[in-house]
Amino acid sequence: MRSNYLWLIAALLLTGCAGTPNSVDVDNNLQKKAEQDAQAEIDARNPDMSAAINALNDGKPVVAKALLLGLTQRFPLAAKPWINVGLISVRRGELDRAQQAAEKALELQPEITVAEYLLGLIAHKKNDAPKALTHYLAELEKDEKHAYSHYNLALLYDTYYQDLDKAVFHYRRYLSLIPGEDETTLSWVKELESQLVSEGGDDAS
Numbered sequence: 001m002r003s004n005y006l007w008l009i010a011a012l013l014l015t016g017c018a019g020t021p022n023s024v025d026v027d028n029n030l031q032k033k034a035e036q037d038a039q040a041e042i043d044a045r046n047p048d049m050s051a052a053i054n055a056l057n058d059g060k061p062v063v064a065k066a067l068l069l070g071l072t073q074r075f076p077l078a079a080k081p082w083i084n085v086g087l088i089s090v091r092r093g094e095l096d097r098a099q100q101a102a103e104k105a106l107e108l109q110p111e112i113t114v115a116e117y118l119l120g121l122i123a124h125k126k127n128d129a130p131k132a133l134t135h136y137l138a139e140l141e142k143d144e145k146h147a148y149s150h151y152n153l154a155l156l157y158d159t160y161y162q163d164l165d166k167a168v169f170h171y172r173r174y175l176s177l178i179p180g181e182d183e184t185t186l187s188w189v190k191e192l193e194s195q196l197v198s199e200g201g202d203d204a205s
Contacts, residue, residue, distance in 0.1 A: 046071070052084070061088045079109035086118050095122050113143045117152075124152060129160040147177035151185075158192070168192050 048067045055064035065088045071081040086101030102118040120135030133156055139149040154170035157163040171189045175182060 049081075056088075061092060064088060077108060079105040079112045079115070082108070083112065083114050083118065086115075090118065090121055090125070095125055098122055111142065113139065113146065115139075116142065117146060117149050120149065120152060124156070129156055132156060145177055147174050150174040150177065164192050164196055168196065 048071050052064040052067040052071075055061070055067065065085055068081040068085045068088070071078065072085070075081070082101045082105040086098040086105065089095070089098035089101060099119065099122050102115045102122070105112055105115045116135045116139035120132045120139065123129075123132035123135060133153070136149045136153045136156070139146055140153075143149075150170040151174040154167045154174060157170065158167035168189055171185060171192070175186060175189070
């Protein structure tokens, strides 16, 4: 059985957008939304975000995390730094801190992607399969093409729920979405598909 996790530290390049306020006071709300957007939009062009990415690439997660926490202070409405703080914390085994960071990101921008995936990873690591399943499915509601949510759903259906049909479906979606090849996963999927064919033949007899 497969048990490895695929981490998504590349989420440092996340993009997001603020929600549209619902109010009849158009002028005031447009100004407020512009201020929120200015706070929320942080990308790799920001010097500290760029430095955080470089620190991660250089194997310096502590430095990267410090830079990201600095961004959360200067841009208190931005969710993306919190997502990346959470991803680094997961990789370092700091699951409670990772959960707090992901929940903070969702509080700031409920529509942001990867936060639900991150919460799924945390639940998965804590062996809470039902909660992990809920979060992965929630991530796919926001981004149906999130390859790693498909992969980890496949792991759950494969190893915990033993639902091979759903496992194969999500493994196949993962394989179709990644830019390269994953021969190990492909080989395992073919083995599962052979099992399904064999079981179907047994049922027919």
